[in-house]
Amino acid sequence: MRVAILGTRGVPACYSGFETLAEELGARLAQRAHEVTVYTRKHLAVNGLAVHRGIRIEVLPAWRAKTVETLSHTALSCLHASRRRYDVVLLCNAANAPLIPLLHARGLPVLLNVDGIERKRRKWSRLGQAYYRWCERLAVRFADTLLTDAAVMRRYYRRAWGRDSVMIPYGGDLEPPGTGTTLARFGLQPGGYILYVARFEPENNPDRVAISYREVPGTTPLVMVGGAPYAPDLVQRVRAAAAQDPRIVLTGFVYGEGYRELLFGAAAYVQATEVGGTHPALVEAMGAGRVVFFLDNLPNREVVGGVGVPFRFDSEPTLTSRLAAFLAAPATFAELGAAARTRVFERYRWDDVATAYERALEELCRA
CATH class of the missing domain: 3.40.50.2000 (Glycogen Phosphorylase B;)
Structure with missing residues (x-):
């Protein structure tokens, strides 16, 4: 299975939950003989690093402004991915839902991880909050499979939008560190x-x-x-x-x-x-x-x-x-x-999380 992971800042993980997901999930899928590519923002990429923990890294630029950084990088990633031979796309962040038709135009099925209710963050203006609500609407309309990371989020999408989702949480079983400084x-x-x-x-x-x-x-x-x-x-x-x-x-x-x-x-x-x-x-x-x-x-x-x-x-x-x-x-x-x-x-074991994602992605490929 050839999997592209879009919508995160990329790997190695250096920011938040989506990046942790891309790295921990991607590494485990790669160990299971799947071909995994994670699209990474140029200003966060490690120079010269093409593969990390078995994950292929595709580096593209982003417009570095709060309101458009995520969408600009994901748009470029969708255009790039549509010219590659992937079997399925894991798209992170409901803010990227308007871009799903770009992937569908090339026959790529999309598993969309919506994250939390982003419009509730106080950093967004009323226009930003309205955009995120619109994205929720597009997420339930366009995503081939909708994915939430908590039961409370699954209930929200059922209640607010009448769409069920696959619920897969994050893992938390990190290896203890070595002796460091x-x-x-x-x-x-x-x-x-x-x-x-x-x-x-x-x-x-x-x-x-x-x-x-x-x-x-x-x-x-x-x-x-x-x-x-x-x-x-x-x-x-x-x-x-x-x-x-x-x-x-x-x-x-x-x-x-x-x-x-x-x-x-x-x-x-x-x-x-x-x-x-x-x-x-x-x-x-x-x-x-x-x-x-x-x-x-x-x-x-x-x-x-x-x-x-x-x-x-x-x-x-x-x-x-x-x-x-x-x-x-x-x-x-x-x-x-x-x-x-x-x-x-x-x-919350990462191996179990990877198995659940693998099953959801494979079901999309078969469909």
Whole structure:
């Protein structure tokens, strides 16, 4: 089976969930003797790298502006893919749904991973929100198979648009890291810090996490991994909060081995997302056996399933009070980390995810 993966920033993974999916899924499909190509944005590509973990890399440019970067790169990718001999396309992001007819014109079936409800992100203007709602409509109309990554998203598309979907989550069973230098580079000790990982976007609440942590007693660092290319005001608020508390460590984006060192070395993990379905970083923290503190909402609750600690920002139990209790008596929370790891190995294994995607893609090829 010759598979093209379009609509992500590409591989090696260096940004968010779709890129993690492209790499982890693509590598496993390649191991199963499928030919996998991932379309990668030129400004994020590794110079001279044509194959990564068995995945072929096709590099194309993108117009680097918040409102058009994704669509411009995917449009070029669709035109390029339509001239190649692929059997099926995995297209990521409902924002790319208007481009599906380009692929259909060349007889290419499309499995569309819609992601979360993007129009709910506060970074978008009313016009942007209207565009994303229009894309949802086109997604259910054009996609040969619609794919969601959480039960809550599957219910949304059924209720809002009357279209069922295949539900396949992300995996979270990462390999433990080797002995590296990442912790030392940031002055950290194994088991001696709290970890937060996310793009710095309003719905991920990095500023509120930093501000909340300033009220947590003790000397334990809060390590915040992430950033944002198109949110300078929010990034500045996070930096301002960190400047007032020397315990807050801003690392910028960290990937690969360095990311796994930070993840497996943390005492606990904070998930503060409001929008989306299954968040890869949350599942990975659970798979690493970390104690997880999560913003209490339906998508996060679905993933954690009772083996984490919920919090709110505006009422009790707050993130501040939850983390203060944890740092005062971490041993009382230890069984949650073990239970989280068990949940991931029961429900969120990458090999199982790859098998489900393989089945969905092969069904499209046969159809």
